[in-house]
Amino acid sequence: MAKIIVEVMLKPEILDPQGQAVASALPRLGFTFAKSVRQGKRFEIEVDGDPTPAQMAEVEKAAETLLSNPVIETYVVKVEK
Amino acid sequence: MALDTVTIATQNPDTTQPFAELGLKDDEYARIKTILGRRPTSSELAMYSVMWSEHCSYKSSKVHLKQFGEKAFKSDALLVGIGENAGVVDIGQNYAITFKIESHNHPSFIEPYQGAATGVGGIVRDILTMGARPIAIMDPLRFGLADAPDTRRVLPGIVAGIGGYGNCLGLPNIGGEIVFDETYAGNPLVNALCVGVMKHEDIKLATAHGTGNLVVLFGAKTGGDGIGGVSVLASETFNAAKPTKRPSVQVGDPFAEKVLIECCLEIFKADLVIGIQDLGGAGLSCATSELASAGSGGMQINLEKVPLRDPSLSPEEILMSESQERMCAIVAPEKIKHFMAICRKWDVTATVIGEVTSGERLHITFNGELIVDVPPRTVAHDGPIYNRPIKKPDYVDQLAKSTFEVPLPTDADEVKAAVLKLIASPNIADKSWVTSQFDKYVQGNTVLAQPEDSGLIRIDEETHLGVAVSTDANARWSYLDPYEGAKLALAESCRNIATSGAKPLAVTNCLNFGSPEDPGVMWQFAETVRGLADAALELGLPITGGNVSFYNQTGSVAILPTPVIGVLGVIQDVRKRTPMGIPSADLDLYVIGKYNGNLSGSEWAHLHGEIGNASPVADLNMEKRLVNFLLDGQPIFESAHDVSNGGLAATLVESVLKNKIGARVDLNDVANALFSETPGRVLVAIKSSATNEIVSLAGKYQIPIYKIGTTGGTDLEINQAVISIEELSKAHTETFPKLFG
Numbered sequence: 162m163a164k165i166i167v168e169v170m171l172k173p174e175i176l177d178p179q180g181q182a183v184a185s186a187l188p189r190l191g192f193t194f195a196k197s198v199r200q201g202k203r204f205e206i207e208v209d210g211d212p213t214p215a216q217m218a219e220v221e222k223a224a225e226t227l228l229s230n231p232v233i234e235t236y237v238v239k240v241e242k
Numbered sequence: 243m244a245l246d247t248v249t250i251a252t253q254n255p256d257t258t259q260p261f262a263e264l265g266l267k268d269d270e271y272a273r274i275k276t277i278l279g280r281r282p283t284s285s286e287l288a289m290y291s292v293m294w295s296e297h298c299s300y301k302s303s304k305v306h307l308k309q310f311g312e313k314a315f316k317s318d319a320l321l322v323g324i325g326e327n328a329g330v331v332d333i334g335q336n337y338a339i340t341f342k343i344e345s346h347n348h349p350s351f352i353e354p355y356q357g358a359a360t361g362v363g364g365i366v367r368d369i370l371t372m373g374a375r376p377i378a379i380m381d382p383l384r385f386g387l388a389d390a391p392d393t394r395r396v397l398p399g400i401v402a403g404i405g406g407y408g409n410c411l412g413l414p415n416i417g418g419e420i421v422f423d424e425t426y427a428g429n430p431l432v433n434a435l436c437v438g439v440m441k442h443e444d445i446k447l448a449t450a451h452g453t454g455n456l457v458v459l460f461g462a463k464t465g466g467d468g469i470g471g472v473s474v475l476a477s478e479t480f481n482a483a484k485p486t487k488r489p490s491v492q493v494g495d496p497f498a499e500k501v502l503i504e505c506c507l508e509i510f511k512a513d514l515v516i517g518i519q520d521l522g523g524a525g526l527s528c529a530t531s532e533l534a535s536a537g538s539g540g541m542q543i544n545l546e547k548v549p550l551r552d553p554s555l556s557p558e559e560i561l562m563s564e565s566q567e568r569m570c571a572i573v574a575p576e577k578i579k580h581f582m583a584i585c586r587k588w589d590v591t592a593t594v595i596g597e598v599t600s601g602e603r604l605h606i607t608f609n610g611e612l613i614v615d616v617p618p619r620t621v622a623h624d625g626p627i628y629n630r631p632i633k634k635p636d637y638v639d640q641l642a643k644s645t646f647e648v649p650l651p652t653d654a655d656e657v658k659a660a661v662l663k664l665i666a667s668p669n670i671a672d673k674s675w676v677t678s679q680f681d682k683y684v685q686g687n688t689v690l691a692q693p694e695d696s697g698l699i700r701i702d703e704e705t706h707l708g709v710a711v712s713t714d715a716n717a718r719w720s721y722l723d724p725y726e727g728a729k730l731a732l733a734e735s736c737r738n739i740a741t742s743g744a745k746p747l748a749v750t751n752c753l754n755f756g757s758p759e760d761p762g763v764m765w766q767f768a769e770t771v772r773g774l775a776d777a778a779l780e781l782g783l784p785i786t787g788g789n790v791s792f793y794n795q796t797g798s799v800a801i802l803p804t805p806v807i808g809v810l811g812v813i814q815d816v817r818k819r820t821p822m823g824i825p826s827a828d829l830d831l832y833v834i835g836k837y838n839g840n841l842s843g844s845e846w847a848h849l850h851g852e853i854g855n856a857s858p859v860a861d862l863n864m865e866k867r868l869v870n871f872l873l874d875g876q877p878i879f880e881s882a883h884d885v886s887n888g889g890l891a892a893t894l895v896e897s898v899l900k901n902k903i904g905a906r907v908d909l910n911d912v913a914n915a916l917f918s919e920t921p922g923r924v925l926v927a928i929k930s931s932a933t934n935e936i937v938s939l940a941g942k943y944q945i946p947i948y949k950i951g952t953t954g955g956t957d958l959e960i961n962q963a964v965i966s967i968e969e970l971s972k973a974h975t976e977t978f979p980k981l982f983g
Contacts, residue, residue, distance in 0.1 A: 174466040
């Protein structure tokens with residue numbers, strides 16, 4: 162069984178208050194490595210067998226219309242076996 | 243791109259510049275050259291283009307808006323009038339209230355959640371800038387038809403955005419409107435109102451004076467949000483043929499704004515600022531030029547000191563960025579240490595970016611190179627002014643001559659079906675699906691909120707002093723007759739305030755229209771402004787400020803002219819407010835005010851695809867008497883509810899459903915009596931022991947009153963028609979969940 166992964170990130174120019182909050186919390190908790198943090202979301206979609214090109218096209222469409230907001234976000238679709 | 247400095251601009255006068263892409267016309271560009279005596283640098287061009295856009299300069303509306311000043315009622319209550327960030331009124335007990343309404347229409351169409359959220363954020367900062375603590379918000383909204391696919395995209399996003407931002411700030415959302423009409427498809431209206439409170443001595447103004455005083459930018463860092471958003475987004479008509487423009491959207495951070503509010507209030511309390519301005523549309527371009535021109539004019543800004551979220555921003559972009567949650571203050575050098583300490587305490591980034599100078603020019607340098615050298619007034623106030631052509635559109639007279647017919651119920655079954663149909667229609671249906679996403683009671687001072695006639699907030703816990711706010715517009719009447727429509731909207735808003743038991747005190751407005759380049763739209767606008775100015779003068783209310791939103795149209799279809807009028811009222815004791823819901827059985831129901839049975843512009847006509855032929859004519863003398871009647875009679879009213887959208891049918895149903903107490907009424911000419919929206923009427927419930935008093939009030943104020951029935955039971959009985967409360971409740975409440983999930 163394969164998993165289709167959709168990763169959604171805010172576009173780099175868009176303000177990310179959550180990422181900023183994490184970035185400012187890190188040093189408070191003693192983690193000093195981070196220069197900046199941006200937070201996104203990840204969808205794991207299970208399908209039976211290897212995804213067909215038609216299924217992949219549908220996932221693309223869903224990623225563009227439902228899973229992400231193309232006005233402020235970008236997404237990447239990949240397959241994990 | 244190489245830095246375009248003043249020196250380079252002088253040396254290369256003929257460089258081609260993209261002024262047209264930035265929205266400037268040929269003659270406007272030529273005027274900038276005349277003002278400067280050379281071509282502008284690219285940074286100057288950015289500033290002029292954004293500040294001379296319709297949104298910032300009011301270039302098409304200024305010639306009309308003058309009337310608000312000229313015809314103005316001279317009110318002692320007005321502490322700060324038009325021109326500042328928001329007007330301020332005196333409500334007694336040394337309290338001052340500031341309130342204002344603004345539009346965020348176009349950004350909310352592009353990205354509903356963030357567009358609406360930043361609309362709330364912007365108006366809250368305007369109120370904060372006056373020195374006040376924001377205490378409540380309201381949101382009048384307009385959408386395309388409720389079942390249209392795009393409405394399903396924008397409405398949930400906009401509602402979530404308002405709720406998300408307002409709830410995080412901890413501000414109660416106490417009212418507003420939700421109206422559907424097909425002309426708003428592709429052009430939803432998101433208007434946001436904020437109310438703030440302060441003591442008289444706390445009023446702050448946007449001004450920069452005192453040579454050597456420091457210019458401090460504080461709040462969020464500057465990023466690429468909404469660059470050109472103001473000039474491009476707000477001044478461009480959406481055209482279905484072109485690909486949708488999707489420029490950089492501003493993203494709001496309500497928690498940053500909350501901290502900024504508390505930080506500012508502490509700074510105000512310690513009296514550390516000379517002038518203050520929020521950064522909204524046009525960002526730093528607007529804040530620096532407005533602050534400087536309100537003072538002596540001289541200011542020096544070191545633009546490289548602006549803290550950036552995105553280090554790749556060019557100086558032009560830094561000047562135009564609309565990153566949210568930022569403020570600009572003028573601080574005396576001896577107070578800067580204290581100022582910075584408060585900012586550190588609240589974890590707010592604050593940076594000295596320049597100082598007030600003795601000259602008369604705004605100088606902006608970037609790493610030592612002079613990139614802006616302008617007289618600030620020419621940027622902020624001396625923009626172009628257009629006297630655009632005005633022509634009464636043909637439809638007005640055509641409709642006036644036309645007749646229209648809508649089916650009217652006659653027997654009991656038809657009356658019942660008609661009432662159920664009306665109250666289930668999206669414009670009349672219960673809006674809790676929306677308002678339950680807003681926190682109405684946070685801070686614990688909310689006395690009345692949606693769906694009451696007005697929102698009512700307690701100001702003082704000891705004396706129970708409070709304020710009421712209502713917003714109203716009837717765009718269909720404005721379409722039929724914009725002059726009368728504006729007067730009626732103001733009258734209705736005042737009536738709503740008085741219905742709740744508060745005395746109307748001041749007016750604000752948000753005028754939403756199509757393209758000013760269309761002479762017909764410009765006529766609607768001119769008539770609206772004339773009507774509003776005349777009505778405010780006649781009702782004795784000052785107009786404290788307002789906002790104009792043009793270019794609300796898709797292709798050649800403009801939205802209905804939508805002047806949203808906000809009225810602020812004061813109530814000496816909030817415990818004495820009048821609720822809208824019938825509180826108990828065995829009360830007498832009266833309609834106060836005369837009705838004429840006309841269905842023109844009514845919701846019932848709209849439901850049958852008709853707009854009607856003429857607007858009612860506002861009788862402001864009567865409205866004034868009605869307000870006094872309501873205030874005088876307040877002690878005997880057990881409940882009171884304005885008759886407006888949906889007519890007496892909607893008023894009755896809402897009054898019954900509030901506390902689930904039935905009523906029985908007898909009406910002559912039942913269909914017209916139920917569905918006519920004749921203005922100037924209120925439904926009140928009184929104990930029968932108060933009969934003599936209401937009769938004598940009616941005589942005193944020369945307002946006709948009609949006893950139409952009594953309260954009690956578990957049904958609404960209209961003549962022979964019997965509708966159970968369950969049936970009413972089901973019809974009224976299931977529409978929104980069905981449409982929006």
